[in-house]
Amino acid sequence: MSKSRSLVKWGVPTAVSIVLIVAVIGALATRKTFLVEIWIPAPPEVLWEVLIDTQAYPQWNPVFVEVDGTYAKGETVLNRVRDPGGAILKMVATVDTFLPNEELRQSGGIPGILTFDHRWLLEPADGGTNVTQHEVDRGIGLWFWNSDWIEPAYAATNEALAERVRLVTAPPSN
Numbered sequence: 001m002s003k004s005r006s007l008v009k010w011g012v013p014t015a016v017s018i019v020l021i022v023a024v025i026g027a028l029a030t031r032k033t034f035l036v037e038i039w040i041p042a043p044p045e046v047l048w049e050v051l052i053d054t055q056a057y058p059q060w061n062p063v064f065v066e067v068d069g070t071y072a073k074g075e076t077v078l079n080r081v082r083d084p085g086g087a088i089l090k091m092v093a094t095v096d097t098f099l100p101n102e103e104l105r106q107s108g109g110i111p112g113i114l115t116f117d118h119r120w121l122l123e124p125a126d127g128g129t130n131v132t133q134h135e136v137d138r139g140i141g142l143w144f145w146n147s148d149w150i151e152p153a154y155a156a157t158n159e160a161l162a163e164r165v166r167l168v169t170a171p172p173s174n
Contacts, residue, residue, distance in 0.1 A: 030142050034135040034150045038158040041128040042165045044101040050164050051104060051120055060164040063157045073098040077106065084149045091116070114141030131158055 040047060050056070054067035054077075062082065069077030072095060079091045093116075097105035102122055109115030114137065121132040133154045137147065 030140065031136055031138045032142055032147055034137075034147075034154060035132065036151055036154040036158055037130060037132045038155075038162060039125065039128055039130050040162045040165055042169055044122040044124055044129045046165055046169060047122055047129050047131060047161065048101045050161060050168060056164075060160050061157060062160050063153045071095055071098060071104060071106075079106075084153070093118070109137075109139065112139055114139040114145070131161065133158065 050060075052071050054069075054071065057064055057067055064079055065082050065088065066080040067077055068080075069075055071077065075095045077093050077095060079093055081089045081091055083089055091108055093106035093108040095104070095106050096117075097103050097119070103119060105117070105119040107115065107117040116135060116137050118133070118135040121130075121134060123130045123132070135150065135154075137150075
């Protein structure tokens with residue numbers, strides 16, 4: 001009898017522990033990858049100047065509508081991101097990679113809950129530049145958050161970047 005009571009006594013906490021362990025492992029293993037590309041007929045140097053000019057973002061960027069801080073390796077920036085409903089989400093990020101004319105990478109979030117790793121990649125190609133936005137989100141928050149809007153929003157940002165580059169490189173009209 002004491003043996004069966006012992007099993008019951010330890011059974012519930014063990015079961016709860018197993019469920020928690022599985023949830024933590026699931027949260028850490030859960031990830032979504034977003035990838036959006038565009039070719040823009042301008043050299044990487046021109047695109048880079050537009051990307052790092054965060055003061056101009058409100059004029060052209062439909063998603064990253066404002067950035068407080070400076071893009072530089074190790075710096076912290078506050079990104080204000082517009083979701084499809086028009087709400088502004090504040091996301092604190094650390095600039096992990098800052099390779100002029102090649103890569104801008106920033107990451108942030110709460111590990112296990114929801115994190116992001118967002119990259120702008122610029123690669124010379126065919127007299128212009130292949131621009132890639134690549135993001136990996138991780139965490140249990142992905143189980144509850146509808147991220148279907150991310151790729152279309154990044155595609156719109158790429159199109160807006162192409163238009164901004166066209167405007168800043170256009171010869172002055174007479």
